Amino acid sequence: MTNYENKIVYDVKGLNLWYGNDQALKDINIKINKNEVTAIIGPSGCGKSTFIKTLNRMIENIPGVRTTGEIMYHGINIFDKTMRVEELRTRVGMVFQKPNPFPKSIYENVLYGPKIHGVKDKQMLQEILETSLKSAALWDEVKDRLHDNAYGLSGGQQQRLCIARALAVQPDVILMDEPTSALDPIATAKIEELIDSLKSDYSISIVTHSMQQAGRISDKTAFFLMGELVEFGNTEMIFSNPRDKRTEDYITGRFG
Numbered sequence: 008m009t010n011y012e013n014k015i016v017y018d019v020k021g022l023n024l025w026y027g028n029d030q031a032l033k034d035i036n037i038k039i040n041k042n043e044v045t046a047i048i049g050p051s052g053c054g055k056s057t058f059i060k061t062l063n064r065m066i067e068n069i070p071g072v073r074t075t076g077e078i079m080y081h082g083i084n085i086f087d088k089t090m091r092v093e094e095l096r097t098r099v100g101m102v103f104q105k106p107n108p109f110p111k112s113i114y115e116n117v118l119y120g121p122k123i124h125g126v127k128d129k130q131m132l133q134e135i136l137e138t139s140l141k142s143a144a145l146w147d148e149v150k151d152r153l154h155d156n157a158y159g160l161s162g163g164q165q166q167r168l169c170i171a172r173a174l175a176v177q178p179d180v181i182l183m184d185e186p187t188s189a190l191d192p193i194a195t196a197k198i199e200e201l202i203d204s205l206k207s208d209y210s211i212s213i214v215t216h217s218m219q220q221a222g223r224i225s226d227k228t229a230f231f232l233m234g235e236l237v238e239f240g241n242t243e244m245i246f247s248n249p250r251d252k253r254t255e256d257y258i259t260g261r262f263g
């Protein structure tokens with residue numbers, strides 16, 4: 008394998024997806040790299056959420072969904088019978104638009120996954136707790152109240168807790184579906200800083216409605232329109248010199 012191939016986490020080939028009779032993704036081909044932030048942009052209803060929810064097969068929870076094509080994850084098609092969905096979802100964590108901590112303590116939220124995976128050793132759990140909260144830039148704010156209920160945290164802190172919870176099971180991909188849309192500008196800036204620091208260890212794909220945000224934090228940008236991937240490339244290029252007229256119209260605010 009060349010270094011280039013080693014860099015690829017996802018190689019999506021000819022992906023189509025239908026909700027019943029309605030096709031929501033059309034012949035998507037895209038490669039998603041390690042140590043990069045990939046922004047998924049496009050107008051409402053173009054298939055952004057559908058696409059990232061397909062990457063960890065979360066989409067299958069919705070009845071009537073059908074897919075064709077391949078999503079190669081480190082060289083293995085995630086739709087193969089041999090792929091264990093639980094394992095895939097452990098390796099590919101997800102953070103949603105609205106922070107969704109469990110109604111439990113901060114401690115229990117972070118350690119929920121590791122405990123389910125059978126980690127019992129107290130010292131190991133403590134290490135996972137501390138590392139995950141530090142990586143999510145939340146440790147200093149919560150270290151003295153780890154056993155307080157997560158609902159007592161601010162929205163931005165809850166979102167960072169959800170990121171810590173995702174990190175605790177040692178994923179290699181983090182999918183984020185508009186993770187800052189429910190947050191104020193200061194909390195948003197913190198999450199953006201965090202995303203930037205996390206990319207040295209993870210591959211991050213983020214759906215965002217904010218082109219400014221895509222410009223600030225992503226290395227690559229994928230522009231979706233009506234279920235198609237219209238353009239994909241270096242963020243700088245997409246924003247300064249898009250190849251497709253539809254991309255240009257969208258980024259210059261002519262529609263969407």
Ligand SMILES: Nc1ncnc2c1ncn2[C@@H]1O[C@H](COP(=O)(O)OP(=O)(O)OP(=O)(O)O)[C@@H](O)[C@H]1O
Nearest residue numbers: 026029031049050051052053054055056057058069
């Ligand atoms: N559960 C569902 N059942 C049927 N159709 C769905 C379902 N979820 C999404 N769709 C349809 O699939 C298409 C893509 O939706 P999706 O939510 O992926 O778009 P999006 O780009 O993420 O939109 P938004 O920016 O508004 O969140 C839309 O036409 C939507 O109506």
